Amino acid sequence: MHVALHPDGLSDALVRTWIGFILLACLGAVPLGAAAGDPRQAVEVPEHYRLGVIPWQSPSKLAGMFLPLADVLERGLAHPVQFVTAPGYRQFVERVKARDYHLVYLNPLLYPQAREAGYRVVARLAGDGMNGILVARQDRAMPSFDQSVRERRLRLALPSEEAYSARVLREHLGTMGLSLDDFDVEYFGSQDSALLAVHSGRADISGTCLPSLRSMPEAVRSELQIVEQTPPQAAMLLAVRDDVPEAVSAALVEILVELHNHGAGQQVLNALGFYEGFAVASEADIAQRSR
Numbered sequence: 001m002h003v004a005l006h007p008d009g010l011s012d013a014l015v016r017t018w019i020g021f022i023l024l025a026c027l028g029a030v031p032l033g034a035a036a037g038d039p040r041q042a043v044e045v046p047e048h049y050r051l052g053v054i055p056w057q058s059p060s061k062l063a064g065m066f067l068p069l070a071d072v073l074e075r076g077l078a079h080p081v082q083f084v085t086a087p088g089y090r091q092f093v094e095r096v097k098a099r100d101y102h103l104v105y106l107n108p109l110l111y112p113q114a115r116e117a118g119y120r121v122v123a124r125l126a127g128d129g130m131n132g133i134l135v136a137r138q139d140r141a142m143p144s145f146d147q148s149v150r151e152r153r154l155r156l157a158l159p160s161e162e163a164y165s166a167r168v169l170r171e172h173l174g175t176m177g178l179s180l181d182d183f184d185v186e187y188f189g190s191q192d193s194a195l196l197a198v199h200s201g202r203a204d205i206s207g208t209c210l211p212s213l214r215s216m217p218e219a220v221r222s223e224l225q226i227v228e229q230t231p232p233q234a235a236m237l238l239a240v241r242d243d244v245p246e247a248v249s250a251a252l253v254e255i256l257v258e259l260h261n262h263g264a265g266q267q268v269l270n271a272l273g274f275y276e277g278f279a280v281a282s283e284a285d286i287a288q289r290s291r
Contacts (some may be wrong), residue, residue, distance in 0.1 A: 011022065048080035049073075049244070052101030054110065055085045056094055056163060057212070058190050065215065066105075068268045073103075075256040077248060088189075089162040102241050107164035108234040119239040122249055123256045124281040125274055129232030132168040135198060135206045135213060138225045143203075145228040147177050156183035157194040157203035163190070164236075169207040172230040192216065199223060211273035235280060253280055 009121070053066050066083050074081040084101065086092035096104060097117050103117060111121060136142045158166045173179060187201065188194045192211035197203040199220050205227065213221060238256065240249045259265030260277035269277055 012114045029237065035247060043246075045079070046102065046137050046208060048082045049077070049102040049248075050082050050084050050100065052092070052095065052106075053083065053085045054104075054106045055088060056159065056165075056191055057215075058192060059085055059087075060097055061190070061192055061215070065272050068271045072259070072264065072268050073252065073255055079248075079253055083139055089160055093140045099241060102244055104239050104241075105236065106239065107236055109164055109167060111239065114239055118242040120242065121237050121239045121285075122253050123238040123278045124285070125235035125276065126279040127235065127276040128265070129235050130164075130209055130211075131232055132165045132172060132207065132209055132230040133213065133226045134169065134228040135195060135208060135224050136227045137198060137201075140204065142225075142227045145176075152204075154183050154204040155202070156180070156185045157197040158185060158187050159191045159194050160187050162188060163191070164233075165207055165209040165212070168230050168233045174230075195224065196220065204251040213274040214275075238278070 014291065021028060044245075051066065051070050053062050055062065057065070062085050063083060070081045070083040081103075086095055092106075093110065093113060095101065096106070096110070096114050096119070099117055104114060111119075134145065158169075160166065170180060173182075186197070188197055191208045192215075194203070194210055195212065195216055196205040198206040213224065213226070216224075256278035257280060259269055265277075269275055
């Protein structure tokens with residue numbers, strides 16, 4: 001179906017959705033569509049919507065990636081959107097459980113905890129899924145990646161034990177008859193730091209994901225190579241808190257899925273490293289992709 005776009009990249013359908021939301025907001029509250037008997041009949045529009053992003057990079061790197069997205073969402077929703085993250089994975093999980101964010105970008109392994117806290121998935125990264133990758137310097141000879149790596153005792157740089165890429169790589173190594181015990185593992189706190197450890201020679205290989213490699217400066221990226229990758233894994237998700245109005249949620253999803261259709265949206269996706277954009281997601285879709 002063709003979607004007409006305004007000069008600023010917003011669709012007619014999105015504008016109509018937001019006009020309906022504004023009319024409700026002018027009455028002082030927006031219905032949540034709660035089930036009959038639910039004491040929460042309406043919710044006041046917050047001063048701003050908090051977009052919480054899982055800390056898979058340093059805060060400054062995440063800001064550079066996600067602030068353009070927050071800006072597009074703010075203009076599309078005609079309401080302030082604030083980018084926020086957390087000092088580490090565990091703090092992020094606690095903030096999700098405490099419902100500190102209105103919108104949350106997270107990995108599928110964390111989503112069950114988010115769902116328990118009252119979030120529901122609305123979008124995911126488009127494409128077949130995300131691959132975990134092992135990266136080495138191009139000028140370092142790297143024989144076939146198999147059980148012979150035990151003899152080489154490679155230095156493996158990972159962002160953290162909890163990182164999604166680390167977990168899927170750990171599972172992938174298991175299918176090859178390997179484990180992290182076959183490497184000298186060091187955790188560097190972020191995807192970038194783990195990649196830079198390989199680039200600087202502090203590690204032989206790094207476990208990361210393709211968007212992280214894409215986001216590295218060209219001078220670094222051009223000297224690295226992918227030596228192993230996992231099969232496609234369930235993609236990263238965006239979920240909304242259950243008190244975010246349905247009209248806002250619908251408008252948010254439409255903004256995301258239309259990003260690849262206009263120049264400003266492409267710039268946002270390039271900053272994120274998510275070149276394939278976003279797709280609509282549901283509970284059933286996530287359950288099927290997570291099998």
